[in-house]
Amino acid sequence: MPDAPSDFRYKRVLLKVSGEVLMGDQSYGIDMKTVDVVAAAVARVAREGVEICLVIGGGNIFRGLSKAAEGMDRANADYMGMLATIMNALAMQGALEKIGVDTRVQSAIPMAAIAEPYIRRRAMRHLEKGRVVIFAAGVGAPFFTTDSGAALRAAEMGCDALLKGTSVDGVYTADPKKDPNATR
Template sequence: MTAPSFKRILLKLSGEVLMGSGQFGIDPATCDRVATEVKEAVETGLEVCMVVGGGNIFRGLAGAAQGFDRASADYMGMLATVMNALAMQNAMEKIGVQTRVQSAIPMASVCEPYVRRRAERHMEKGRVVIFAAGTGLPFFTTDTTAALRAAEMNCDALFKGTSVDGIYDADPKKVPTAKRYDSLSYDRVLADNLKVMDASAVALCRDNNIPIVVFNIRDEGNLSAVLRGEGASTIVQNETIDA
Protein backbone atom coordinates (compact mmCIF):
# COMPACT_ATOMS: atom_id res chain seq x y z
CA MET A 1 0.00 0.00 0.00
CA THR A 2 1.08 3.55 -0.64
CA ALA A 3 0.67 6.16 2.06
CA PRO A 4 -2.99 7.20 2.44
CA SER A 5 -4.03 10.80 1.88
CA PHE A 6 -5.53 10.97 5.36
CA LYS A 7 -3.77 10.98 8.72
CA ARG A 8 -6.67 9.82 10.88
CA ILE A 9 -9.93 8.14 9.88
CA LEU A 10 -12.97 6.63 11.52
CA LEU A 11 -14.15 3.33 10.03
CA LYS A 12 -17.87 2.67 10.50
CA LEU A 13 -19.05 -0.92 10.03
CA SER A 14 -22.60 -2.16 10.23
CA GLY A 15 -23.13 -5.08 12.54
CA GLU A 16 -24.48 -7.05 9.57
CA VAL A 17 -21.02 -7.02 7.99
CA LEU A 18 -19.75 -9.23 10.82
CA MET A 19 -22.35 -11.89 10.03
CA GLY A 20 -20.42 -12.87 6.91
CA SER A 21 -22.69 -15.15 4.90
CA GLY A 22 -24.79 -16.05 7.94
CA GLN A 23 -28.17 -14.75 9.00
CA PHE A 24 -27.19 -13.50 12.45
CA GLY A 25 -24.36 -13.52 14.97
CA ILE A 26 -20.61 -13.04 14.52
CA ASP A 27 -18.55 -14.83 11.86
CA PRO A 28 -14.94 -15.18 13.12
CA ALA A 29 -13.55 -15.48 9.58
CA THR A 30 -15.12 -12.16 8.59
CA CYS A 31 -13.74 -10.49 11.71
CA ASP A 32 -10.29 -11.85 10.86
CA ARG A 33 -10.48 -10.54 7.28
CA VAL A 34 -11.56 -7.06 8.33
CA ALA A 35 -8.88 -7.04 11.04
CA THR A 36 -6.22 -7.84 8.45
CA GLU A 37 -7.32 -4.94 6.27
CA VAL A 38 -7.29 -2.57 9.24
CA LYS A 39 -3.79 -3.79 10.10
CA GLU A 40 -2.61 -2.99 6.57
CA ALA A 41 -3.99 0.53 6.95
CA VAL A 42 -2.34 1.03 10.34
CA GLU A 43 1.01 -0.17 8.96
CA THR A 44 1.02 2.76 6.53
CA GLY A 45 1.00 5.14 9.50
CA LEU A 46 -2.71 5.84 9.39
CA GLU A 47 -4.44 6.43 12.73
CA VAL A 48 -7.67 4.44 12.89
CA CYS A 49 -10.69 4.42 15.16
CA MET A 50 -13.85 2.39 14.61
CA VAL A 51 -17.56 2.23 15.35
CA VAL A 52 -19.37 -1.08 14.82
CA GLY A 53 -23.14 -1.41 14.81
CA GLY A 54 -25.10 -4.15 16.56
CA GLY A 55 -27.70 -5.17 13.98
CA ASN A 56 -26.31 -8.69 13.67
CA ILE A 57 -27.32 -9.30 17.29
CA PHE A 58 -30.07 -6.83 18.20
CA ARG A 59 -31.45 -3.70 16.57
CA GLY A 60 -33.27 -1.17 18.72
CA LEU A 61 -35.85 -0.08 16.14
CA ALA A 62 -36.70 -3.66 15.26
CA GLY A 63 -37.05 -4.50 18.93
CA ALA A 64 -39.33 -1.54 19.49
CA ALA A 65 -41.48 -2.65 16.56
CA GLN A 66 -41.92 -6.02 18.27
CA GLY A 67 -43.19 -4.45 21.46
CA PHE A 68 -40.10 -3.50 23.45
CA ASP A 69 -39.98 -0.05 24.98
CA ARG A 70 -37.89 2.01 22.52
CA ALA A 71 -35.40 3.25 25.10
CA SER A 72 -34.90 -0.26 26.52
CA ALA A 73 -34.53 -1.68 23.01
CA ASP A 74 -31.89 0.90 22.16
CA TYR A 75 -29.92 0.08 25.29
CA MET A 76 -30.02 -3.59 24.31
CA GLY A 77 -28.67 -2.62 20.89
CA MET A 78 -25.86 -0.66 22.54
CA LEU A 79 -24.83 -3.74 24.50
CA ALA A 80 -24.77 -5.70 21.23
CA THR A 81 -22.23 -3.23 19.84
CA VAL A 82 -19.96 -3.95 22.81
CA MET A 83 -19.98 -7.65 21.90
CA ASN A 84 -19.04 -6.79 18.31
CA ALA A 85 -16.31 -4.43 19.47
CA LEU A 86 -14.78 -7.13 21.66
CA ALA A 87 -14.91 -9.58 18.75
CA MET A 88 -13.05 -7.13 16.52
CA GLN A 89 -10.55 -6.40 19.28
CA ASN A 90 -9.84 -10.11 19.63
CA ALA A 91 -9.38 -10.50 15.86
CA MET A 92 -6.96 -7.58 15.64
CA GLU A 93 -4.90 -8.43 18.67
CA LYS A 94 -4.42 -11.98 17.34
CA ILE A 95 -2.48 -10.47 14.44
CA GLY A 96 -0.51 -7.98 16.51
CA VAL A 97 -2.64 -4.83 16.29
CA GLN A 98 -2.84 -3.06 19.65
CA THR A 99 -6.49 -2.24 20.25
CA ARG A 100 -8.58 -0.52 22.89
CA VAL A 101 -12.35 -0.71 23.30
CA GLN A 102 -13.99 2.35 24.84
CA SER A 103 -17.62 2.14 25.87
CA ALA A 104 -20.04 5.04 26.32
CA ILE A 105 -21.74 2.87 28.96
CA PRO A 106 -19.17 2.18 31.70
CA MET A 107 -18.33 -1.51 32.11
CA ALA A 108 -14.86 -1.52 33.62
CA SER A 109 -14.54 -5.31 33.72
CA VAL A 110 -14.40 -5.62 29.93
CA CYS A 111 -13.30 -2.30 28.45
CA GLU A 112 -12.33 1.30 29.10
CA PRO A 113 -14.88 4.09 29.57
CA TYR A 114 -15.04 6.58 26.71
CA VAL A 115 -12.57 9.40 27.37
CA ARG A 116 -11.84 11.60 24.38
CA ARG A 117 -8.29 12.63 25.26
CA ARG A 118 -7.33 9.08 26.20
CA ALA A 119 -8.68 7.83 22.86
CA GLU A 120 -6.59 10.40 21.02
CA ARG A 121 -3.45 9.32 22.88
CA HIS A 122 -4.11 5.69 22.01
CA MET A 123 -4.31 6.54 18.31
CA GLU A 124 -1.19 8.68 18.47
CA LYS A 125 0.60 5.58 19.80
CA GLY A 126 -0.61 3.46 16.88
CA ARG A 127 -3.45 1.72 18.67
CA VAL A 128 -6.85 1.18 17.06
CA VAL A 129 -9.69 2.48 19.24
CA ILE A 130 -13.13 0.89 18.90
CA PHE A 131 -15.97 3.01 20.24
CA ALA A 132 -18.78 0.87 21.64
CA ALA A 133 -22.25 1.36 23.14
CA GLY A 134 -23.18 4.17 20.78
CA THR A 135 -23.49 7.58 22.38
CA GLY A 136 -24.64 5.97 25.63
CA LEU A 137 -28.12 7.39 25.03
CA PRO A 138 -31.22 5.93 23.37
CA PHE A 139 -32.75 7.30 20.15
CA PHE A 140 -29.33 7.79 18.50
CA THR A 141 -28.02 5.37 15.88
CA THR A 142 -24.45 4.16 15.43
CA ASP A 143 -24.29 6.31 12.26
CA THR A 144 -24.75 9.36 14.46
CA THR A 145 -22.22 7.93 16.92
CA ALA A 146 -19.71 7.54 14.10
CA ALA A 147 -20.15 11.14 12.96
CA LEU A 148 -19.92 12.41 16.55
CA ARG A 149 -16.76 10.44 17.35
CA ALA A 150 -15.18 11.42 14.03
CA ALA A 151 -15.72 15.07 14.94
CA GLU A 152 -14.44 14.61 18.50
CA MET A 153 -11.33 12.77 17.28
CA ASN A 154 -10.63 15.39 14.57
CA CYS A 155 -10.73 12.68 11.90
CA ASP A 156 -9.90 13.59 8.32
CA ALA A 157 -12.67 11.36 6.96
CA LEU A 158 -15.39 8.91 7.93
CA PHE A 159 -15.22 5.65 5.96
CA LYS A 160 -18.50 3.74 5.94
CA GLY A 161 -18.15 0.08 4.98
CA THR A 162 -21.41 -1.27 3.54
CA SER A 163 -22.66 -4.02 1.23
CA VAL A 164 -22.66 -1.81 -1.88
CA ASP A 165 -19.84 0.03 -3.65
CA GLY A 166 -21.14 3.55 -3.07
CA ILE A 167 -24.28 5.68 -3.11
CA TYR A 168 -26.94 5.12 -5.78
CA ASP A 169 -30.03 7.07 -6.78
CA ALA A 170 -32.06 3.92 -6.07
CA ASP A 171 -31.51 0.57 -4.43
CA PRO A 172 -29.17 -1.24 -6.87
CA LYS A 173 -30.37 -4.60 -5.56
CA LYS A 174 -33.90 -3.77 -6.69
CA VAL A 175 -33.27 -1.39 -9.61
CA PRO A 176 -30.63 -2.74 -12.05
CA THR A 177 -30.42 0.64 -13.81
CA ALA A 178 -29.66 2.59 -10.62
CA LYS A 179 -26.93 5.19 -11.08
CA ARG A 180 -23.89 5.20 -8.80
CA TYR A 181 -22.41 8.54 -7.84
CA ASP A 182 -18.66 9.12 -7.63
CA SER A 183 -19.16 12.23 -5.52
CA LEU A 184 -22.00 14.11 -3.88
CA SER A 185 -22.50 17.14 -1.69
CA TYR A 186 -23.91 16.78 1.81
CA ASP A 187 -26.84 18.97 0.86
CA ARG A 188 -27.68 16.75 -2.14
CA VAL A 189 -27.67 13.65 0.07
CA LEU A 190 -30.02 15.37 2.52
CA ALA A 191 -32.28 16.97 -0.07
CA ASP A 192 -32.71 13.72 -2.05
CA ASN A 193 -33.04 11.67 1.14
CA LEU A 194 -30.40 9.23 -0.07
CA LYS A 195 -30.26 6.45 2.50
CA VAL A 196 -26.53 6.32 3.12
CA MET A 197 -26.55 7.52 6.73
CA ASP A 198 -29.00 9.14 9.09
CA ALA A 199 -29.70 12.77 8.29
CA SER A 200 -28.31 13.85 11.66
CA ALA A 201 -25.03 12.04 10.91
CA VAL A 202 -24.71 13.62 7.46
CA ALA A 203 -25.46 17.08 8.86
CA LEU A 204 -22.90 16.62 11.63
CA CYS A 205 -20.23 15.66 9.10
CA ARG A 206 -21.21 18.62 6.92
CA ASP A 207 -20.98 21.08 9.80
CA ASN A 208 -17.53 19.76 10.74
CA ASN A 209 -16.33 19.34 7.13
CA ILE A 210 -15.65 15.61 7.50
CA PRO A 211 -15.84 13.77 4.14
CA ILE A 212 -17.88 10.55 4.12
CA VAL A 213 -16.45 7.76 1.95
CA VAL A 214 -18.95 4.96 1.22
CA PHE A 215 -17.54 1.67 -0.08
CA ASN A 216 -18.15 -2.08 -0.10
CA ILE A 217 -16.33 -3.63 2.87
CA ARG A 218 -17.51 -7.13 1.90
CA ASP A 219 -15.10 -7.24 -1.07
CA GLU A 220 -11.76 -8.50 0.20
CA GLY A 221 -9.01 -5.88 -0.01
CA ASN A 222 -11.42 -3.06 -0.79
CA LEU A 223 -10.56 -0.93 2.25
CA SER A 224 -6.91 -0.88 1.18
CA ALA A 225 -7.88 -0.10 -2.40
CA VAL A 226 -10.16 2.78 -1.42
CA LEU A 227 -7.48 4.26 0.83
CA ARG A 228 -5.14 4.22 -2.17
CA GLY A 229 -7.80 5.97 -4.24
CA GLU A 230 -8.28 2.92 -6.47
CA GLY A 231 -11.41 1.16 -5.24
CA ALA A 232 -15.00 2.00 -6.17
CA SER A 233 -16.59 4.37 -3.69
CA THR A 234 -18.65 7.52 -3.32
CA ILE A 235 -17.33 10.53 -1.44
CA VAL A 236 -19.68 13.02 0.20
CA GLN A 237 -18.11 16.41 0.92
CA ASN A 238 -18.62 20.17 0.74
CA GLU A 239 -18.63 22.12 -2.50
CA THR A 240 -18.37 19.10 -4.79
CA ILE A 241 -19.82 18.56 -8.24
CA ASP A 242 -22.39 15.75 -8.13
CA ALA A 243 -21.36 13.10 -10.63
Protein backbone atom coordinates in the same frame (compact mmCIF):
# COMPACT_ATOMS: atom_id res chain seq x y z
CA MET B 1 4.21 3.14 14.77
CA PRO B 2 5.43 4.97 11.64
CA ASP B 3 3.92 8.25 10.54
CA ALA B 4 1.40 7.94 7.75
CA PRO B 5 3.30 8.12 4.46
CA SER B 6 2.73 11.29 2.47
CA ASP B 7 0.97 9.33 -0.27
CA PHE B 8 -1.91 8.61 2.11
CA ARG B 9 -4.68 11.16 1.77
CA TYR B 10 -5.75 10.82 5.40
CA LYS B 11 -3.66 10.53 8.56
CA ARG B 12 -6.55 9.73 10.93
CA VAL B 13 -9.79 8.02 9.92
CA LEU B 14 -12.87 6.58 11.53
CA LEU B 15 -14.25 3.48 9.85
CA LYS B 16 -17.89 2.71 10.58
CA VAL B 17 -18.62 -0.97 9.94
CA SER B 18 -22.17 -2.26 10.03
CA GLY B 19 -22.81 -5.19 12.31
CA GLU B 20 -24.35 -6.97 9.33
CA VAL B 21 -20.89 -7.12 7.72
CA LEU B 22 -19.72 -9.34 10.59
CA MET B 23 -22.45 -11.91 9.92
CA GLY B 24 -20.73 -13.25 6.83
CA ASP B 25 -23.24 -15.56 5.16
CA GLN B 26 -25.16 -16.24 8.38
CA SER B 27 -28.62 -14.81 9.05
CA TYR B 28 -27.40 -13.29 12.34
CA GLY B 29 -24.52 -13.54 14.79
CA ILE B 30 -20.76 -13.14 14.41
CA ASP B 31 -18.82 -15.05 11.76
CA MET B 32 -15.26 -14.98 13.09
CA LYS B 33 -13.79 -15.70 9.64
CA THR B 34 -15.40 -12.51 8.39
CA VAL B 35 -14.23 -10.61 11.47
CA ASP B 36 -10.69 -11.85 10.75
CA VAL B 37 -10.90 -10.57 7.15
CA VAL B 38 -12.01 -7.11 8.31
CA ALA B 39 -9.32 -7.11 11.03
CA ALA B 40 -6.62 -8.00 8.48
CA ALA B 41 -7.67 -5.08 6.26
CA VAL B 42 -7.64 -2.67 9.22
CA ALA B 43 -4.24 -4.02 10.31
CA ARG B 44 -2.70 -3.43 6.87
CA VAL B 45 -3.65 0.24 6.95
CA ALA B 46 -2.74 0.73 10.62
CA ARG B 47 0.70 -0.78 10.02
CA GLU B 48 1.29 1.87 7.35
CA GLY B 49 0.88 4.52 10.05
CA VAL B 50 -2.71 5.63 9.50
CA GLU B 51 -4.47 6.25 12.84
CA ILE B 52 -7.70 4.26 12.87
CA CYS B 53 -10.86 4.46 14.97
CA LEU B 54 -13.67 1.97 14.50
CA VAL B 55 -17.38 2.05 15.25
CA ILE B 56 -19.19 -1.23 14.68
CA GLY B 57 -22.94 -1.48 14.55
CA GLY B 58 -24.94 -4.18 16.33
CA GLY B 59 -27.45 -5.26 13.71
CA ASN B 60 -25.92 -8.71 13.31
CA ILE B 61 -26.72 -9.54 16.94
CA PHE B 62 -29.82 -7.43 17.42
CA ARG B 63 -31.36 -8.93 14.27
CA GLY B 64 -31.52 -12.25 16.12
CA LEU B 65 -33.23 -10.54 19.06
CA SER B 66 -35.55 -8.32 17.05
CA LYS B 67 -38.55 -10.63 17.42
CA ALA B 68 -38.14 -10.49 21.19
CA ALA B 69 -37.87 -6.69 21.02
CA GLU B 70 -41.20 -6.25 19.22
CA GLY B 71 -43.46 -4.13 21.37
CA MET B 72 -40.58 -3.31 23.71
CA ASP B 73 -39.99 0.22 24.92
CA ARG B 74 -37.80 1.94 22.28
CA ALA B 75 -35.20 3.09 24.82
CA ASN B 76 -34.75 -0.45 26.19
CA ALA B 77 -34.46 -1.84 22.66
CA ASP B 78 -31.81 0.78 21.85
CA TYR B 79 -29.85 -0.16 24.97
CA MET B 80 -29.94 -3.79 23.83
CA GLY B 81 -28.50 -2.62 20.51
CA MET B 82 -25.73 -0.78 22.34
CA LEU B 83 -24.83 -3.99 24.16
CA ALA B 84 -24.63 -5.72 20.78
CA THR B 85 -22.08 -3.13 19.62
CA ILE B 86 -19.96 -3.93 22.66
CA MET B 87 -19.97 -7.63 21.80
CA ASN B 88 -18.89 -6.79 18.23
CA ALA B 89 -16.18 -4.46 19.51
CA LEU B 90 -14.76 -7.21 21.71
CA ALA B 91 -14.83 -9.68 18.80
CA MET B 92 -12.94 -7.20 16.61
CA GLN B 93 -10.47 -6.40 19.40
CA GLY B 94 -9.72 -10.10 19.76
CA ALA B 95 -9.20 -10.52 16.02
CA LEU B 96 -6.89 -7.49 15.81
CA GLU B 97 -4.83 -8.42 18.84
CA LYS B 98 -4.49 -12.00 17.56
CA ILE B 99 -2.56 -10.56 14.59
CA GLY B 100 -0.48 -8.20 16.70
CA VAL B 101 -2.40 -4.91 16.47
CA ASP B 102 -2.63 -2.99 19.75
CA THR B 103 -6.27 -2.14 20.30
CA ARG B 104 -8.40 -0.40 22.89
CA VAL B 105 -12.17 -0.57 23.28
CA GLN B 106 -13.86 2.46 24.77
CA SER B 107 -17.51 2.24 25.75
CA ALA B 108 -19.99 5.09 26.07
CA ILE B 109 -21.69 2.96 28.76
CA PRO B 110 -19.35 2.24 31.69
CA MET B 111 -18.26 -1.42 31.68
CA ALA B 112 -14.97 -1.28 33.54
CA ALA B 113 -14.40 -5.04 33.53
CA ILE B 114 -14.27 -5.25 29.72
CA ALA B 115 -13.67 -1.79 28.24
CA GLU B 116 -12.30 1.61 29.07
CA PRO B 117 -14.84 4.37 29.55
CA TYR B 118 -15.00 6.76 26.61
CA ILE B 119 -12.56 9.56 27.44
CA ARG B 120 -11.70 11.75 24.47
CA ARG B 121 -8.17 12.66 25.54
CA ARG B 122 -7.32 9.04 26.35
CA ALA B 123 -8.62 7.95 22.94
CA MET B 124 -6.49 10.62 21.25
CA ARG B 125 -3.41 9.38 23.09
CA HIS B 126 -4.10 5.78 22.07
CA LEU B 127 -4.28 6.88 18.43
CA GLU B 128 -1.03 8.83 18.75
CA LYS B 129 0.61 5.66 20.09
CA GLY B 130 -0.56 3.71 17.04
CA ARG B 131 -3.36 1.79 18.70
CA VAL B 132 -6.64 1.12 16.94
CA VAL B 133 -9.47 2.53 19.05
CA ILE B 134 -12.87 0.86 18.87
CA PHE B 135 -15.76 2.98 20.13
CA ALA B 136 -18.67 0.91 21.46
CA ALA B 137 -22.18 1.58 22.77
CA GLY B 138 -22.84 4.42 20.36
CA VAL B 139 -23.25 7.73 22.16
CA GLY B 140 -24.53 5.98 25.27
CA ALA B 141 -28.08 7.24 24.83
CA PRO B 142 -31.13 5.78 23.10
CA PHE B 143 -32.64 7.24 19.91
CA PHE B 144 -29.23 7.67 18.21
CA THR B 145 -27.87 5.35 15.54
CA THR B 146 -24.30 4.06 15.36
CA ASP B 147 -23.94 6.30 12.28
CA SER B 148 -24.65 9.27 14.57
CA GLY B 149 -22.11 7.94 17.06
CA ALA B 150 -19.55 7.47 14.29
CA ALA B 151 -20.01 11.05 13.08
CA LEU B 152 -19.70 12.39 16.63
CA ARG B 153 -16.56 10.36 17.43
CA ALA B 154 -14.95 11.26 14.10
CA ALA B 155 -15.47 14.95 14.86
CA GLU B 156 -14.21 14.58 18.44
CA MET B 157 -11.10 12.71 17.30
CA GLY B 158 -10.29 15.24 14.60
CA CYS B 159 -10.48 12.57 11.89
CA ASP B 160 -9.64 13.52 8.34
CA ALA B 161 -12.35 11.20 7.04
CA LEU B 162 -15.33 9.14 8.13
CA LEU B 163 -15.54 5.99 6.03
CA LYS B 164 -18.50 3.62 5.96
CA GLY B 165 -18.27 -0.10 5.43
CA THR B 166 -22.00 -0.71 5.24
CA SER B 167 -24.68 -1.60 2.74
CA VAL B 168 -25.97 2.01 2.75
CA ASP B 169 -24.19 4.78 0.85
CA GLY B 170 -24.49 7.60 3.38
CA VAL B 171 -26.25 8.92 6.46
CA TYR B 172 -30.02 9.22 6.03
CA THR B 173 -32.95 10.78 7.86
CA ALA B 174 -34.35 7.25 8.32
CA ASP B 175 -33.42 3.71 7.33
CA PRO B 176 -33.55 3.84 3.51
CA LYS B 177 -34.21 0.09 3.37
CA LYS B 178 -37.42 0.58 5.37
CA ASP B 179 -38.45 4.14 4.48
CA PRO B 180 -38.62 5.03 0.76
CA ASN B 181 -38.89 8.73 1.74
CA ALA B 182 -35.56 8.72 3.61
CA THR B 183 -33.25 11.44 2.36
CA ARG B 184 -29.46 11.31 2.30
